[in-house]
Amino acid sequence: MIEIRNIHKSYSNIEVLKDINLKINRGEFISLIGPSGCGKSTLINIVCGLDKPTKGKILINDKEIQGTDTDRIMVFQNAALFPWLTVKDNVSFGLKNLNYSSKEIEDKVTNILKKVHLNKFKNHYPHELSGGMKQRVSLARSLVMDPEILLMDEPFSALDEQTRLLLHNELQQIWMETKKTIIFVTHNIREAVKLSDKVIIMGTRPSRIIDEINIDISHPRASTNSDIYYKEQQVFKKLKKEIEKVAREELGYEYKLEKDNVPSERNNTMGGGI
Ligand SMILES: Nc1ncnc2c1ncn2[C@@H]1O[C@H](COP(=O)(O)OP(=O)(O)OP(=O)(O)O)[C@@H](O)[C@H]1O
Ligand SMILES: [Mg+2]
Known part of the structure; x- marks a missing residue:
C-alpha cells in the first residue's frame, strides 16, 4: 500500500502542494487529474522519490521512502529510449x-x-x-x-486518438494480468475514468485533493460503456470550477467554460484533455 501523508511542497516562494493525504491499495489503479500547473507531476515525482516534499512523508508498505527504488518505476510522456x-x-x-x-x-x-x-x-x-x-x-x-508500482505521467498525451485507444486497451489488459499498483497522471477525463478504480481531483495551487470519485465499473471497460460517460460528466462538473479559476488567473476576466455538461456526442473534446 502507498500512503501519501501530509505532503506539502513549496518551490522558493510558490506553495504548490498543501497537505495532500491519500491511501492507495495494492493493485489499485488511480488517476490524478487537475488544472495545469496544480502540482500533479510534483506529487508523482515525490512518490517516485525524484523530488522531496517540504513536509510530510510517503510510506510504501508502512516504510518511509528514501529516494528512488526499484519497487517504483516512472513512465514519462516522452518515451526517452x-x-x-x-x-x-x-x-x-x-x-x-x-x-x-x-x-x-x-x-x-x-x-x-x-x-x-x-x-x-x-x-x-x-x-x-x-x-x-x-x-x-x-x-x-x-x-x-x-516493479510493484508503476507511475505514469501523461504517458499517452503525445499520441493520436486511435493509438491512445489501443494503448488504453493494452494497459488495461496488462494491469488486469499483473495487478500492479498504478498512479496515472492525465488531463484527459475519459482516459482517467476508463482506466481507473478511482479518480483523484486536485484543485488549483496550492493544491489539495478536492474530491475522490470511485469508478465502480467492472473491467475490461469499453469506451462505449454508458456508465463511463456518466462518470465523465461527474468528474467534469467537479473540475470545471477549478479550470475556470486557473483561466481567470491567467486571462484576467470572468472566464466561464461554455457548457455546463459534457457534450452528448461520444467523439467530443472531452477526451482531448482539459
Ligand atoms: N523544479 C521546480 N522549480 C520551481 N518550480 C517548479 C519546479 N517544478 C515545478 N514547479 C512549479 O510547481 C507548479 C506545479 O508544477 P507541476 O509540473 O507539478 O504541475 P502539473 O500539474 O504537472 O502541470 P501540467 O498539467 O501542466 O503538467 C508549477 O507552478 C511549476 O512552475
Ligand atoms: Mg505535469
Whole structure:
C-alpha cells in the first residue's frame, strides 16, 4: 500500500502542494487529474522519490521512502529510449546489472514484448518505430523490472486518438494480468475514468485533493460503456470550477467554460484533455 501523508511542497516562494493525504491499495489503479500547473507531476515525482516534499512523508508498505527504488518505476510522456539500442536492448537495459543469466533476460524480454505486441519489432531501432510503439517500448522497459508500482505521467498525451485507444486497451489488459499498483497522471477525463478504480481531483495551487470519485465499473471497460460517460460528466462538473479559476488567473476576466455538461456526442473534446 502507498500512503501519501501530509505532503506539502513549496518551490522558493510558490506553495504548490498543501497537505495532500491519500491511501492507495495494492493493485489499485488511480488517476490524478487537475488544472495545469496544480502540482500533479510534483506529487508523482515525490512518490517516485525524484523530488522531496517540504513536509510530510510517503510510506510504501508502512516504510518511509528514501529516494528512488526499484519497487517504483516512472513512465514519462516522452518515451526517452536509447536511440543507439534496439527495442530488445532498450527493454533489457535495466536488467543488465542484476543477477540474471542471458537466457533469463531473453525470456523476460520476449515475454514482455509479447504483452505489448512488439515482439516482431525486437530488432528495430527507436527511429523505425511510431510514437505509439515507442511508448510501448517504454512501458515494456518498466514492466520488465517487475516493479510493484508503476507511475505514469501523461504517458499517452503525445499520441493520436486511435493509438491512445489501443494503448488504453493494452494497459488495461496488462494491469488486469499483473495487478500492479498504478498512479496515472492525465488531463484527459475519459482516459482517467476508463482506466481507473478511482479518480483523484486536485484543485488549483496550492493544491489539495478536492474530491475522490470511485469508478465502480467492472473491467475490461469499453469506451462505449454508458456508465463511463456518466462518470465523465461527474468528474467534469467537479473540475470545471477549478479550470475556470486557473483561466481567470491567467486571462484576467470572468472566464466561464461554455457548457455546463459534457457534450452528448461520444467523439467530443472531452477526451482531448482539459
Ligand atoms: N523544479 C521546480 N522549480 C520551481 N518550480 C517548479 C519546479 N517544478 C515545478 N514547479 C512549479 O510547481 C507548479 C506545479 O508544477 P507541476 O509540473 O507539478 O504541475 P502539473 O500539474 O504537472 O502541470 P501540467 O498539467 O501542466 O503538467 C508549477 O507552478 C511549476 O512552475
Ligand atoms: Mg505535469
